[in-house]
Amino acid sequence: MNDSQTGVLALEDGSVFRGVAFGAKKTVVGEAVFNTSMTGYQEILTDPSYYGQIITMTAPMIGNYGVNEEDIEADKPMCTGFVVRELSPIASNWRSTATLPEYLEKHGIPGLEGIDTRALTKKLRVSGAMKCCISTEDISDEEAVQRAKDWEGIVGADYVKEVTCAATYVYGPKEAGWPYNPTRSTIRKPAREREIFKIAALDLGAKKSIFRELAFHGFEVHVFPATSTVEEIKAINPDGVFLSNGPGDPEPVTYVHETVRGLMNDYPVFGICLGHQIITHAIGAKTYKLKFGHRGGNQPVKNFETDFVAITAHNHGFATSEEGLAECGAEITEVNLNDNTIAGIKLKDKPVFSVQYHPEAGPGPSDANPNFEKFYQLVAQSKKA
Numbered sequence: 001m002n003d004s005q006t007g008v009l010a011l012e013d014g015s016v017f018r019g020v021a022f023g024a025k026k027t028v029v030g031e032a033v034f035n036t037s038m039t040g041y042q043e044i045l046t047d048p049s050y051y052g053q054i055i056t057m058t059a060p061m062i063g064n065y066g067v068n069e070e071d072i073e074a075d076k077p078m079c080t081g082f083v084v085r086e087l088s089p090i091a092s093n094w095r096s097t098a099t100l101p102e103y104l105e106k107h108g109i110p111g112l113e114g115i116d117t118r119a120l121t122k123k124l125r126v127s128g129a130m131k132c133c134i135s136t137e138d139i140s141d142e143e144a145v146q147r148a149k150d151w152e153g154i155v156g157a158d159y160v161k162e163v164t165c166a167a168t169y170v171y172g173p174k175e176a177g178w179p180y181n182p183t184r185s186t187i188r189k190p191a192r193e194r195e196i197f198k199i200a201a202l203d204l205g206a207k208k209s210i211f212r213e214l215a216f217h218g219f220e221v222h223v224f225p226a227t228s229t230v231e232e233i234k235a236i237n238p239d240g241v242f243l244s245n246g247p248g249d250p251e252p253v254t255y256v257h258e259t260v261r262g263l264m265n266d267y268p269v270f271g272i273c274l275g276h277q278i279i280t281h282a283i284g285a286k287t288y289k290l291k292f293g294h295r296g297g298n299q300p301v302k303n304f305e306t307d308f309v310a311i312t313a314h315n316h317g318f319a320t321s322e323e324g325l326a327e328c329g330a331e332i333t334e335v336n337l338n339d340n341t342i343a344g345i346k347l348k349d350k351p352v353f354s355v356q357y358h359p360e361a362g363p364g365p366s367d368a369n370p371n372f373e374k375f376y377q378l379v380a381q382s383k384k385a
């Protein structure tokens, strides 16, 4: 390590970690969060829900299999910065087209290695998610701490408008490579010989794998920008409505709450993560910021309707509040067994349901995948009725 390689990570509480710079040469500020997934760093980097965040991976070695053209949730990395304990000196995989540092450099994302990620994670667990600055340039510890403190933070900011699509597009079984997608390394059982339903999806910062799963289950997904109006969505006469994941605080995006309020009475609705939090607000209930959030692939969720526990993928820093939920017409269907936070809700008198976790995984276990089939059946039933 020489001086030009030293980088710094500073937290708003004054803690400073020094490490080795990789990726882009830059100074950035964001929310420090940690992800406990063992693999899937490329999906994590490109998940738009990480917009505004500096991700620390708790797995001790990252970068071993490089990066490829397929395992992406968006066309470029969406997080603000990336922190690892040890960057693998070798990137080895038959699908790999570049190394992790090359990829981050190309897309202007700074990375740090050699950070004591265990100490950092413990700090975040005790104190909660914190404002953070990482720099791969030559700045002092004091300046890095000051920059972290000066950052306005994620609460109250609308990040959805930064990551939603610019125009409407269609992603159906055909676009997903039906009957199977030969560019994916796994051949998926498609929605063969079943009726294809047309759904409208509000793109709040959607992961590609969610639309892929919807398409594989028999949905032609008409993707709409987050600012689309109720009239624009109703104009395509959809069979159902889907609300995607997305970054930031669910509370300030009131224009999305209103759109969903205007659709909820007329269509079956399914929401994932931010989509779940948006349904919460649309019915008049509340969300709150979790201390340090859930990010990883091993979160146990109990479903009261099936009595099953699923191991699920999570990436969220906010959660639905139990307060006032029943009065607003919702029922809790699932809870996270680690901390009893709400992991799923449904409306008592409407075909509307949502989950806080990620049934598409990407990366993570597929235990919760049946949620997509549940939505398909809900749409099929309401079409018949």
Ligand SMILES: NC(=O)CC[C@H](N)C(=O)O
Pocket: 049, 244, 245, 246, 247, 248, 249, 250, 272, 273, 274, 275, 315, 316, 317, 318, 319
């Ligand atoms: N993955 C998501 O959709 C995240 C939702 C929201 N931004 C949160 O952090 O809670």
